[in-house]
Amino acid sequence: MQSSTDVPLDRPFQAQPVAREGLVQDRPTLGAMPMTRRGPGFWLLPLADFASSSAVLAAVAALDGVALFPAFPLAPLVLLFVYALLGVYGPRSARAKEAGAGWPIIRVLVAGAFAWSASLVTPLGTIDQLGLWLGFVALDSVCRALLTPYLERHNPQERWVLVGDDDTAERLRAYAPLKKYANVVGTVPPAEKDPGTAGRVAALEVVERYHADRVVISTQHADDEGLLELVRAFKSIGVPVSLLPRPLDLLEAQSPNRVGGVPLIEVEALAARSAAPYKGPDRRSTRNTKVSVVVPAMNEEKNIGPVLEALPEGLHEVILVDGNSKDNTIEAARQAYPEIRVTTQSGRGKGDAFRTGFAAVTGNLVVMLDADGSADPAEIPRFVAALEAGADFAKGSRYMEGGGSADITKLRSLGNTVLSGTANLLHGTNFTDLCYGYNAFWARCLPFISLDVPGFEVETLINVRMASAGMKITEVPSYEKERTYGESNLKTFRDGFRVLGTIFREARRSRSLRHQRPHAPSPEVAEQQRARAAA
16 A cells, blocks of 8 residues: 555656756755765864864974974874775764774774874974874874764764555664664655656656655565666666665675664675676667767856757757756757757756756667867767767767867866876776766666766766776767857866865775675575575
């Protein structure tokens, strides 16, 4: 029996009204994932680390009679930088991330790096460095212990949407240990039929309606194919997906995660890179390619028309994702391309726009196209040809022969080179133009991308997640023209640091997923497990 809050997955998507005078802010956000937003742990923990490290450094310098500067503020800032790279600071409380047994050791090692970095710029003896090291560990531990109750009170519960029945949802709500960590805010009955490409749109509607942080699928309510379609739909829009296992699944799963005592099988590890190459049939000669072009735009009234008019013929669809424009962007787009589909993003930022546009795609090949006139729509057939030749992801590059740019500055070019080199080193790739956003890929890759970043770092996230999933990536030469009208919303240093953070974060994620990837048991072991479960 369905409750009044149920939203079936095969329900038609209801278009959102266009906000003509919507508030436009510079900070990007994902539309309906509260746990991705910054909580008190994002700023309070770095502040506590900076204060405790500075206090201990000042005390040691005073006792030893040496100058405090320039060790302050360089050494504390180095400490914060290392902690940030390790993922301690984020939208959730770091206490939840430091539950592993290895974190105390890591913190002691980071404290040692802090003491060593201070000694490089201030003459500190061995005893002074040891005092600085132990003093910081002690003071920082006290500060974090005092902050823990506050962070736990202000760390919101995860909002879960359960794909299953009301009985399972009520049992989860009544389970006392879970209440501290998560709350089931809605139930969704499984689709009675395969929703096809509309499943992504329906999944986005469910996440937007309930502001869900996680989707939990009760496995007994879907067969293998239906379960796979559910996972694909929700992963395509960037929401974490977990399976609520049956007893037999617990036998076959390797170390399921537990949230408030509830065992969950994470599906992200299933997308980790596999060493087994594809051995199926070659369907390229019989495949009917349907190209969907996704164009995010905000206040691009003067640019959008010429871009759409230059699109090649034979496209399956063109989707405009409007970022609550204050000008006549939508009207100009419809005048230039009457068949265009228009949707409005609920959050802000380029990443959120692509998340909304990808959910609406009905074709089997996706092209990402900017609306400012810098990307040449006439190059789309070049990307399509690369994909039809066997690539999973066609990456535009301004640094290949036949490519170039009339818009990139020397500073941005230098930053792009550094970021590309960093990504190649950490991810084992060979990107020549990491930050260029003119890309194309098969729609079947969307669950592996799983967009969960709101800003201009979205292109980097797509690139490294494609590589992490083991996709075949081909670079395509592309020429970037100058923006036709207006100024770009991209900020060199702000967005550059976001890209750098994404590279390091995804490198940690990729290593973690490879370690968590389940290994199928041998047929003999599997049969023994089933026999024990039946007994």
